[in-house]
Amino acid sequence: MSTQLAIDGGPKTKTTPYGSHNRFQGNELDYLRQALEQGTLFYGHGSWVKRACQMMADYTGRPYVVPCTSGSAAIHLGLIAAGIGPGDEVITTPNTDSGTVLGIIEEGAVPVFCDCGDHLQPTAAAIEAKITARTRAIVVVHLAGCPAPMNEIMALSQARNLPVVEDVAQSWGTTFQGQRAGTFGIAGCFSTNDFKHISTGDGGFVALADEALYRRVSNYADKHYDRLFGGALMQAHHGLNYRMTELQGAVAAAQLEQVDGVTARHHQLGELLRPEIGAIPGLRMLAPVPGGYNTYWWTAWFIEPQSFRVTRDRLVEALRAEGLAIGTYQRYDLIRSGLFQQRVVRPWLDDARRHYPFDQPDGRSYHYSHDQVPNHKRLLDTGFMMSIKAWHTDADMCETAAGIRKVLTAFQA
Numbered sequence: 001m002s003t004q005l006a007i008d009g010g011p012k013t014k015t016t017p018y019g020s021h022n023r024f025q026g027n028e029l030d031y032l033r034q035a036l037e038q039g040t041l042f043y044g045h046g047s048w049v050k051r052a053c054q055m056m057a058d059y060t061g062r063p064y065v066v067p068c069t070s071g072s073a074a075i076h077l078g079l080i081a082a083g084i085g086p087g088d089e090v091i092t093t094p095n096t097d098s099g100t101v102l103g104i105i106e107e108g109a110v111p112v113f114c115d116c117g118d119h120l121q122p123t124a125a126a127i128e129a130k131i132t133a134r135t136r137a138i139v140v141v142h143l144a145g146c147p148a149p150m151n152e153i154m155a156l157s158q159a160r161n162l163p164v165v166e167d168v169a170q171s172w173g174t175t176f177q178g179q180r181a182g183t184f185g186i187a188g189c190f191s192t193n194d195f196k197h198i199s200t201g202d203g204g205f206v207a208l209a210d211e212a213l214y215r216r217v218s219n220y221a222d223k224h225y226d227r228l229f230g231g232a233l234m235q236a237h238h239g240l241n242y243r244m245t246e247l248q249g250a251v252a253a254a255q256l257e258q259v260d261g262v263t264a265r266h267h268q269l270g271e272l273l274r275p276e277i278g279a280i281p282g283l284r285m286l287a288p289v290p291g292g293y294n295t296y297w298w299t300a301w302f303i304e305p306q307s308f309r310v311t312r313d314r315l316v317e318a319l320r321a322e323g324l325a326i327g328t329y330q331r332y333d334l335i336r337s338g339l340f341q342q343r344v345v346r347p348w349l350d351d352a353r354r355h356y357p358f359d360q361p362d363g364r365s366y367h368y369s370h371d372q373v374p375n376h377k378r379l380l381d382t383g384f385m386m387s388i389k390a391w392h393t394d395a396d397m398c399e400t401a402a403g404i405r406k407v408l409t410a411f412q413a
């Protein structure tokens with residue numbers, strides 16, 4: 001293979017497109033037809049959302065599952081289970097999707113970011129450093145198919161009496177010490193948006209262990225009608241409409257039949273990248289914490305800047321020129337978003353109210369900067385990443401690894 005880089009006019013490493021595939025080739029169409037033949041698409045009357053929830057209960061080993069409209073809704077519902085309210089602080093990590101924090105803000109509570117280590121996960125000590133008298137919950141994000149270190153985080157949770165809500169949107173099939181992500185804390189919050197391991201277009205599930213919390217969460221997701229619990233269909237308390245339809249339930253049932261195969265394939269594909277890249281000096285590939293099983297929803301690599309003659313951004317340009325589907329890791333950062341910089345939550349409100357909940361009625365004011373999370377900042381500046389899809393081919397992975405080797409070797413200091 002030529003060692004001249006594509007960015008300098010040499011031949012591209014990857015000359016064929018990454019594999020593509022229609023992911024809905026199981027029982028989706030059959031189940032959708034059956035759902036329509038029911039004559040109702042309402043979850044309370046049809047059988048498909050119930051069936052998907054039963055499959056989720058089997059998948060998680062948790063007896064109670066609440067279906068909902070999205071992963072963001074699922075996390076919001078997890079926070080309802082945790083009992084957060086206005087003015088509370090909720091500790092989480094900044095390297096995540098906005099869906100992790102929307103429910104916190106919606107409840108008038110405040111996200112407080114803790115730093116993460118090289119696994120992109122916080123230690124229990126990093127979380128503990130952010131605990132104050134106002135802290136009411138911890139949202140753990142199992143990122144990229146890699147689990148959080150749940151042994152130490154659950155020990156902290158118990159010691160400090162703080163409930164843990166798990167964001168499992170990116171980590172179907174992921175385990176820590178053999179236990180599924182989403183089955184450690186009080187609520188495991190899953191997403192089936194169209195970019196996740198499995199898709200219903202949009203959708204989500206909350207897996208719960210506690211029956212009383214199940215009633216609370218189920219009611220919050222269905223206008224507080226108490227529908228499944230013998231209630232009067234007279235709204236007794238506040239709730240939203242986060243209901244899943246039978247169409248999503250039917251697709252979810254078909255997708256859940258395939259989830260183990262999909263996540264095993266993600267693992268296999270990700271592992272193909274590893275041996276080729278392990279030996280490049282100054283480059284580290286993202287690895288799960290010890291005891292973690294990685295279902296590679298994406299993966300990332302981090303450079304030691306002094307080991308290369310060019311910037312990370314230049315490396316990424318060169319990798320893309322080779323035909324590789326690689327981008328910078330920069331986007332995994334809520335802190336730089338307008339929401340956390342300007343803190344204008346509801347711009348249509350007057351000055352006194354538009355910054356709520358970042359500005360609290362009691363005078364507390366929350367501001368966000370990278371100085372608060374220096375290791376996260378370092379990782380943002382030195383990383384590049386790639387999404388993995390179940391329909392990628394083995395050759396896609398081998399060519400990607402070869403392209404990374406070619407570029408990083410050429411720019412070695």
Ligand SMILES: *Cc1c(COP(=O)(O)O)cnc(C)c1O
Pocket residue numbers: 070071072073096097098099100141167169170191192193202203204
């Ligand atoms: C996708 C995602 C969410 C939100 O899921 P939606 O279904 O898009 O609302 C939350 N957290 C993380 C880490 C995600 O990747």
